[in-house]
Amino acid sequence: MIVIAVAFIAAPSRRFKGQVKSVVVPLAVFIVAVSLGLYQKIGMPGAPSAATTASAAASGAEVPGVDEMVEALAARLGENPEDLAGWKMLGRSYVELREYPKAIAAYEKAVELESSQNAETLVELGEVLLMSDQSALGGRAARIFESAIAISPNYPKGLFYAGMAAAERGDTDLAADRWEALLATSPPANIEQIIRTRVAEWRGGAPAVMPAQPGTVVSANVSVAASAAGSISPTATVFLIARDPSQPRPPIAAVRRQAGELPATIAIGDSDAMIPGRVPSGFTELEIIARISTSGQPIAQPGDWFGQAIVSPGGSAEIDIVIDRQVQ
Numbered sequence: 001m002i003v004i005a006v007a008f009i010a011a012p013s014r015r016f017k018g019q020v021k022s023v024v025v026p027l028a029v030f031i032v033a034v035s036l037g038l039y040q041k042i043g044m045p046g047a048p049s050a051a052t053t054a055s056a057a058a059s060g061a062e063v064p065g066v067d068e069m070v071e072a073l074a075a076r077l078g079e080n081p082e083d084l085a086g087w088k089m090l091g092r093s094y095v096e097l098r099e100y101p102k103a104i105a106a107y108e109k110a111v112e113l114e115s116s117q118n119a120e121t122l123v124e125l126g127e128v129l130l131m132s133d134q135s136a137l138g139g140r141a142a143r144i145f146e147s148a149i150a151i152s153p154n155y156p157k158g159l160f161y162a163g164m165a166a167a168e169r170g171d172t173d174l175a176a177d178r179w180e181a182l183l184a185t186s187p188p189a190n191i192e193q194i195i196r197t198r199v200a201e202w203r204g205g206a207p208a209v210m211p212a213q214p215g216t217v218v219s220a221n222v223s224v225a226a227s228a229a230g231s232i233s234p235t236a237t238v239f240l241i242a243r244d245p246s247q248p249r250p251p252i253a254a255v256r257r258q259a260g261e262l263p264a265t266i267a268i269g270d271s272d273a274m275i276p277g278r279v280p281s282g283f284t285e286l287e288i289i290a291r292i293s294t295s296g297q298p299i300a301q302p303g304d305w306f307g308q309a310i311v312s313p314g315g316s317a318e319i320d321i322v323i324d325r326q327v328q
Helices: 002-008 014-043 050-058 066-079 084-096 100-113 119-132 134-138 140-151 156-168 172-183 189-202
Strands: 216-224 237-243 253-258 264-269 286-293 305-311 317-323
Touching (some): 084 100, 084 119, 119 140, 119 156, 134 140, 140 156, 189 253, 216 286, 216 305
């Protein structure tokens, strides 16, 4: 659920595309390589060990690249199509490589081997369908999430996505029911705030505005420029994000509001931290970003509006942020 929260408060990424790519690509390669290394050790006893691979690299011998390793796994699965763990590993590997059609096919094979009776695998398949095509939330992915919660009614990720799917087709009562059931699974505090706010909106009440908590680190006076105001819905989501300017990912803290509340002073403090122990007050400099999601998607999309400022926390700092730029 922490991963979902990070997705919900992702800042405008296209401005930092080069920086993100320089970090994400090596990380993806590392994850896939480690995952495949573990699978070779556990699932394929005859495969070369990680130590052998490292020794070969040190001696200058040619070491297979990540693509070759993934395709080697795919070839082995062609010879051993009943290897359920292998198909799941292959699906995850293709996701890391962003080869979504191949990932879908691998997960479909895993689902087939489990006779469509494993909620976790079904949800993973649904997630990949959404990565490949966001419109799938109104089609096949939605049906898969429904199947998942029919099997495991209290599975948190199943409830999360099934609630989103219900809201997508306009059934906000059912969406609220499912996210209220998600609340009963005791999600982390920051995610709980997001869920409660959306449930209140779906129930037709006033948005659940979170009051400023003791220990406020930054108070941001957030307003919308006249050039942006005409194209922003009052119900659009506003994310206020604190992050380390030298290491933007993951965000340090975040809070959520609605565009109709602006202009407003929004407090962000240690109680809004995304990761325990990594709190805003522990940094000498913070980048504060206010983003309006015009698309309704948790990830920044072209057309979203944002503003940002750098602040040095000291006591309770106060800054002004004008939302006047668009994600390109």
